[in-house]
Amino acid sequence: MSITTLADKINDANAKGRTALIPFLPGGYPTKEVFWKEILELDANGADIIEIGMPFSDPVADGPVVEAASMKCLDAGVNLKWIIEGLAEVRPQINAGIVLMGYYNPVLQYGLEKFAKDANAAGVNGLIIADLPFEEGVDFRDLLAENEVALVPLVGLNTEPERMKLYANGGNGFCYFVSVLGTTGDRDSLPEEIKVGLKHAKEIFDIPVALGFGLKHPSQLEQLEGLVDAAVFGSALIRHIDEGKSSAEFMKVWT
Amino acid sequence: MKRGYYGDFGGQFVPELLMPPLLELEEAMGKILKSAEFQQEYTSLLKNFVGRPTALTHCQNLSRELGFNLWLKREDLAHTGAHKINNTVGQALLTKMMGKPKMLAETGAGQHGVATATAAALLDLECDIYMGATDVKRQSHNVRRMELFGAKCIPVHSGTQTLKDAINAALRQWIANQRTTHYCFGTAAGPHPFPLLVREFQSIIGREAKQQFKERTGEMPYMVVACVGGGSNAIGMFHEFVNEKSVKIVGVEAAGTGKPGCTNSAPINLGTPGVLHGMNTLLLQTDDGQILPSHSIAAGLDYPGVGPEHVHLHDTGRAEFGMVNDSQAINAFQMLCQKEGILPALESSHALAWAIENKDIIPKDANVIVNLSGRGDKDMDILDDYLAQHGK
Numbered sequence A: 001m002s003i004t005t006l007a008d009k010i011n012d013a014n015a016k017g018r019t020a021l022i023p024f025l026p027g028g029y030p031t032k033e034v035f036w037k038e039i040l041e042l043d044a045n046g047a048d049i050i051e052i053g054m055p056f057s058d059p060v061a062d063g064p065v066v067e068a069a070s071m072k073c074l075d076a077g078v079n080l081k082w083i084i085e086g087l088a089e090v091r092p093q094i095n096a097g098i099v100l101m102g103y104y105n106p107v108l109q110y111g112l113e114k115f116a117k118d119a120n121a122a123g124v125n126g127l128i129i130a131d132l133p134f135e136e137g138v139d140f141r142d143l144l145a146e147n148e149v150a151l152v153p154l155v156g157l158n159t160e161p162e163r164m165k166l167y168a169n170g171g172n173g174f175c176y177f178v179s180v181l182g183t184t185g186d187r188d189s190l191p192e193e194i195k196v197g198l199k200h201a202k203e204i205f206d207i208p209v210a211l212g213f214g215l216k217h218p219s220q221l222e223q224l225e226g227l228v229d230a231a232v233f234g235s236a237l238i239r240h241i242d243e244g245k246s247s248a249e250f251m252k253v254w255t
Numbered sequence B: 001m002k003r004g005y006y007g008d009f010g011g012q013f014v015p016e017l018l019m020p021p022l023l024e025l026e027e028a029m030g031k032i033l034k035s036a037e038f039q040q041e042y043t044s045l046l047k048n049f050v051g052r053p054t055a056l057t058h059c060q061n062l063s064r065e066l067g068f069n070l071w072l073k074r075e076d077l078a079h080t081g082a083h084k085i086n087n088t089v090g091q092a093l094l095t096k097m098m099g100k101p102k103m104l105a106e107t108g109a110g111q112h113g114v115a116t117a118t119a120a121a122l123l124d125l126e127c128d129i130y131m132g133a134t135d136v137k138r139q140s141h142n143v144r145r146m147e148l149f150g151a152k153c154i155p156v157h158s159g160t161q162t163l164k165d166a167i168n169a170a171l172r173q174w175i176a177n178q179r180t181t182h183y184c185f186g187t188a189a190g191p192h193p194f195p196l197l198v199r200e201f202q203s204i205i206g207r208e209a210k211q212q213f214k215e216r217t218g219e220m221p222y223m224v225v226a227c228v229g230g231g232s233n234a235i236g237m238f239h240e241f242v243n244e245k246s247v248k249i250v251g252v253e254a255a256g257t258g259k260p261g262c263t264n265s266a267p268i269n270l271g272t273p274g275v276l277h278g279m280n281t282l283l284l285q286t287d288d289g290q291i292l293p294s295h296s297i298a299a300g301l302d303y304p305g306v307g308p309e310h311v312h313l314h315d316t317g318r319a320e321f322g323m324v325n326d327s328q329a330i331n332a333f334q335m336l337c338q339k340e341g342i343l344p345a346l347e348s349s350h351a352l353a354w355a356i357e358n359k360d361i362i363p364k365d366a367n368v369i370v371n372l373s374g375r376g377d378k379d380m381d382i383l384d385d386y387l388a389q390h391g392k
Ligand SMILES: Cc1ncc(COP(=O)(O)O)c(C=O)c1O
Pocket: B082, B083, B084, B108, B109, B110, B111, B112, B186, B187, B188, B227, B228, B229, B230, B231, B232, B233, B234, B299, B300, B301, B345, B347, B348, B373, B374, B375
């Protein structure tokens, strides 16, 4: 594994003429018992990268679906140790890249150094921290990079090119472009202005650009040809699983 | 470059999507707050609408009983009955001058919600208030007041359904509506520049108190005391005195029932460092970094975090932070009613109770100013419930 694993995964998919697929599930969802089976199923059915949520009591960047799912996991006793240890066990069977996504405080309490080392040892390729903007995160980014883990930058519709450049300089993994001025949760349509933002991101970042928040169907990407290297979907997948359906079936629509 | 630190505490731990409005706010503060237009308008509103300066009352009866001179800074006499209005009138005016038509805010007990709705009505701004569903039920009277002022009060059903979840909901809404909306944060906490902005508007409390006390006695007080929820009334009282080295500064946190291991609202005394609501501060949390529910009989103190500047004042030893439990606060509440004819908020009763409980370590005849941050009409039901439960 290396710091370029995530970019490589996305580039590989793009080389085959596909948008890379990045499903998201909160760690321990829908239950601790079946969670790793779901991950293996996502991996076997076309996921290029899998995002595992690190549940937090106060998820300010999340909409109601992800929040409720995360709370359920917390109630079941999921913590970072459970996720990292479980991942270390199944990682050899997973082909996709692995990203952990969550909030800063649980990682801080785990210990930044210990986290960087343990995450790397468990086969984590990248980390997304929703509440860690450039100014607060740059030191941690360097610490993670020393451990072959990418701190994935998040930008959005209101991120001016000047701020994108801050993230792009030394940024690694992929650029996560947030499709809406809002929280996670699927939406029927994406805002028009998204094209302008994506174009800036594509120009400014050397790493691939993934679009996330608000995605529920591949048709939403049709108008964004050439601007999106990867697609992240979470709420729509959670909802699908809540209806008792399989992740394999969900992935079919996208592959 | 990191911004907004008080020693190791503070900062801006928010989604990138909130950085532009925070930077915009910081820039607007730099331009607008010092302008003659803002200063004139704000000063006039404080005087003619809020009713400032608020009185500084020397409590003759209690002073005799306690053995030191007890003074109260009477924020209970400000419009809407608490210090919260100093901040909301300032932020509403700033919102107006930033050209935004709308404010949103969180509220716990509803005091900040009412004060925000009040300022919004006065300055013709739209206003949405997020309030935990549990609090909506507990404080229906304040919900009604907000609605009378034309604000929309939106119940928050996520998480623990209290203040911390109302802040999460307000932050989410601000992400979505930042172009038209200012987030009128209710206390000296949250991401930079809110701790600074709220201190700016609340420090009138300490400035007035210092001047009034000097006019009356020609001296500096021995000590100033204030209750600490998020920390706005306290920093408002303390700021003017931080550089007056002879003045002791005491913040008072809520210890809940006070039993060992009980749910409390005392992160400086009982919490650990961590990040919540955009700031690095002291928090009530588990070893895994999950935020714990807080408790206090005073709804306005019921918060698992605290403003970063207080943590710094504690770290550097400039201020001392004590704790007062529910029953001590109730005792102080009743005492002030009976001896002085003043009905304090349960929050403010914590500050008063600290002075009462510590009367033996306060020198005889020393002058102690307690910030009476609000009036207690809102707390009558809670008082009655407490007394009924404790068989009094
Ligand atoms: C009367 C009164 N005092 C104190 C507080 C606590 O807030 P802060 O610590 O920001 O002053 C509140 C909060 O609602 C309040 O209503």
